[in-house]
Amino acid sequence: MKGASARTLPEQDIDRQAVLKAYGLLPGQEGTAFPPVGGTARADTARTALDNLVDLAAKLCRVPYSVVNVITADQQRQIAASGVEPGVCSREDSMCARVFLARETTVVRDASGDPRFANNPFVTGEIARVRYYASVPLVTASGFVLGSLCVFSDRPADPDPEQIAMLELLAQQAVELLELQHRTLQLNVALDEVRRSNAKLGEFAGRVSHDLRIPLTTILGYVELGEDDPDMPPEHPAAEYLQLIGSSGRRMLAMLEDVLDYSKVGGALHQQPVSLREAVSDAARDLGIPFGSGAMLDSDDARLQADPLQLRALLQNLLSNALNYRSPERPLEIRVTAASNYHGTAVLVADNGKGIRPEDRERVLEPLVRLHREGDGQGSGLGLATCRRIAQAHGGDLTLTETLGGGTTVVLTFPAVL
Template identity: 65%
Template structure:
């Protein structure tokens, strides 16, 4: 029976240590105090312990984290934050049951009379009150503790408010926990994106080589004088070539999508000059019969990624133009204190309000009659570029009809 009890205690402590580690409260090295995520969180804890001491009219207050072998003070008022062994800790004797402990004179309490914080070996604590820091899941992280060198008889209302402050400490540590979880998720996402980019690059390279070979032989066959135009063989070759080129374009789109959104290389550049390059890649020139017009502006962003964004948005306008009037694409930018909004507006078919969110998802095509070819990755790629720049992408209707895509780039 004793063995079973011992095992249960050790298992419980192991689980609690795991929980403390998830909250970032177990230090990397023995004897070190853990660091809160930022200066604001540390200041908030300092304010809470100071308020706790003032509330109970005592000179000292601390937030203790109790590990398997130590008591770590992560905030303190009236004393310097320190680390001691769990064996010497007063809070370690009473914090696990999850109930508040109030002792008017610790030297008269058998639980604490021989403790070095009471005997004078470390301190001469007399009044002592401790509120466990218990999360909603039942994990006890440590305690909010107030104490004095003199015997004190606190009012019940003071202890009740001390318990409220302890809950505020728990909520602050919960916020740290969520921040750590988000940071871990972000780091994992970055690793995943890097792996995706590497994988897409390898797959794209491995598939493009045989695909290029196939298309090369198709072109040779199409030029073969023994294959007459209009024959079944010529039709089959045409279909193979069309499918192969669409696959080739999709591979390029997948590769572009996997690459964007990573580390940015910001620089200053002209929106007009970059738009001219992006349009040129599509066989278009600015102005004149192309119907593509761009206002100049200076941007500070990742030039390569913004070029990809402009090329995708212009290509979408070309693919989804209206058959009722000549195409008109207007590209502009508005810069403010917090960033720049780049807009690409056209007078094409437009996107219904109900379809706009779905149109930004990867590999989604609206499948409308008369639409040009595409992989469904253009807007998804643009959205990733916007997010990488600390902004967002929005789709709205162009006054008079058409689609306006606005991309916010944070300063």
């Protein structure tokens, strides 16, 4: 019945295409988990979950054929099939397009005697000779009908209620699989937007820091000339003013460098196997911290898959924090340990310094947040935020906890490399 086929309004068809595109179900779409119709045959080991689902549907209903159909504005596309090769037909020729918008299960013992399907080319022999036909609409949580899960045979049949109940359950599972693909595509779009945003942030921060650094270094250069002027006696008020200007200017220059470093984190990672102990040793050497057994700082060894430069920057930040926030009551000790399992590697950087109160631990991981405690060293409030961004760029995370006996332990996670 080509002329009487169920069709939605044109405006609804446009909406249908938009929704199907969001689910990755339109032909030629990038990022879909399902291969295009007409592609090469797939090996059993590479079959998708939907392939397994339609196989199960056919076996449970004791019929030779089962398919998952997606109904577009003008087509029926089979994205998974059992007993037949996945194919495409016009929406006018589709049996499922006649009934899927009713949102009810359709069961027909012999389609040749049903007025809805008797003249359909899938029944008359023009395309196939379907007799038994059962179809369950694929309805999302929002109420949108993506298509159908249907089973069929070239012989009449009388399915029992249990078979239909199982078919409806499998249709729900098919919707869950398509919803998972939908969420995956949404996540990919969000990640692409984050990458573009980070790239723009890096470009902006680079331009701003460059534009600010030039006049700032010029000011600091004249301050140094003034401080070195032999005609400027130390007791002159201007000497104190120059010292204050120089101190403030150098702090501003350091903050510019921190902002620029923060904006660059998470860009192009060049990951490779890295020795944790060697990375800690290099960071300690840069900071002038004694390293090794019995020294202020010691470290376990572990093999991490990481960007060496970003890992080194992370460790330098953490060790610098330990130096800046040491306890005046005891000699500073820093211990770096590692534990690995099939999930990945956890790296713990523990110091015996002042520590951070539990209510402040999440807050200090935000950019530009400082605690301003008495005796704390100078900083921009970007160190821990930068470290967390580096960990997250590697697919892990950074959290803070307390060191036994006092101090702060930074917990870094690096996922296993498959």
